[in-house]
Amino acid sequence: MNWMTLLVRIGIFLIILLIGFLLGPATRNVIEKMARNAQDKGVYTFMGSMASNSIKLIAFIIALSSIGVDTTVLVGAFSALGVGLSLALKNNMANVAGGMQILLTRPFKVGDYISVAGTQQMYEGTCTAIEIMYTSLVTYDNTMIIVPNSTLIENVVTNYSDKPYRRMVITIPVALQTDTALACREFAAVASAVPNVLTAPAVSCILNGYNADGTAAVLKLYAYATFDNYWNVLYGINNAIQVRRKELGIDQPQTSVRITEPVQPESADDNQK
Numbered sequence: 305m306n307w308m309t310l311l312v313r314i315g316i317f318l319i320i321l322l323i324g325f326l327l328g329p330a331t332r333n334v335i336e337k338m339a340r341n342a343q344d345k346g347v348y349t350f351m352g353s354m355a356s357n358s359i360k361l362i363a364f365i366i367a368l369s370s371i372g373v374d375t376t377v378l379v380g381a382f383s384a385l386g387v388g389l390s391l392a393l394k395n396n397m398a399n400v401a402g403g404m405q406i407l408l409t410r411p412f413k414v415g416d417y418i419s420v421a422g423t424q425q426m427y428e429g430t431c432t433a434i435e436i437m438y439t440s441l442v443t444y445d446n447t448m449i450i451v452p453n454s455t456l457i458e459n460v461v462t463n464y465s466d467k468p469y470r471r472m473v474i475t476i477p478v479a480l481q482t483d484t485a486l487a488c489r490e491f492a493a494v495a496s497a498v499p500n501v502l503t504a505p506a507v508s509c510i511l512n513g514y515n516a517d518g519t520a521a522v523l524k525l526y527a528y529a530t531f532d533n534y535w536n537v538l539y540g541i542n543n544a545i546q547v548r549r550k551e552l553g554i555d556q557p558q559t560s561v562r563i564t565e566p567v568q569p570e571s572a573d574d575n576q577k
Contacts, residue, residue: 313371320370324363328356349414349433350407357436399437402453406434411456416465417531420456427451464531469502472538474523475512476545479555484511487554488521494544495523500537502526518557 335352412418412431418441419428429441429449439456441449474495478487488509496507507525523545529537 316370317367320363320367324360324367327363328359331359332356349435350403353436396437398454399452402455402457403434403436403439405457406439406453411461412463412466416463418464419462420451421460421462422451422455427455464534468528468530469526470529470534472523472525472527472529472541474525474538474541474545476521476523476549477518477557478521478549479518479557480514482519482554484519484521487549487552490548490552491521491523491545494548495525495541498527498537498540498544500528500533501541502528515557517559 332352332355335348335355338348406412414431414434417428417430419426427441427449429443429447431439432442433440434453438450438452441451443449476487476491478484488511492507492509495501496503501507502525505526507523509521509523512520512522523541525541527537
């Protein structure tokens, strides 16, 4: 083999690699663009990531074949290497299997707000992508969290976006001298008037125990409160209740301290008088 032939083969090798490493990400971008109007974008992001890595691997094998490497031996070597890597990188393989399980069972999808009970801390945020190895979450303060897919499969996941209707329980402390029947009636009325609060089932208000300082009125209600407007609904209810309690003059519980002067015992001289 002369130098000219060698240079040509090396050039072909590099061109094939370049094509593969350009075509892989381009294919991924095309697949992800198809997901813009899709309801479940996680499938497309997973497929895009898988397609990109597969094209790069195929391009690498074809490039090696172009410089005279026996691909049969190469495939066998990759198979043996794959077994070894599977044992060495079992956690990574668990992440791949976890990603596939997420896509098949769909406990959540891209765009849902979820929380994950990790082994050491809680992770929560809006799901922005489901990749081969991990899932990306963006928190309320715009921080990116990368969670391994195996963590999502092995731990409890709470999906706050799955149900559009949420149950809310709001505790309102009131003083002991409060007319509790009037307070509960008024609190339930103002809460029912807040936008997105459901009238069926009706808003209920009960008393939850007593202590030395006061008692607590507990509102129980259902509201149309997706994650995007949950806090707006909750803050609206709290504000309406506070305005009404000020109008009615309902006080907060206050700790009362009673100070009494000890009675002095009568002396013998006083008794003689």
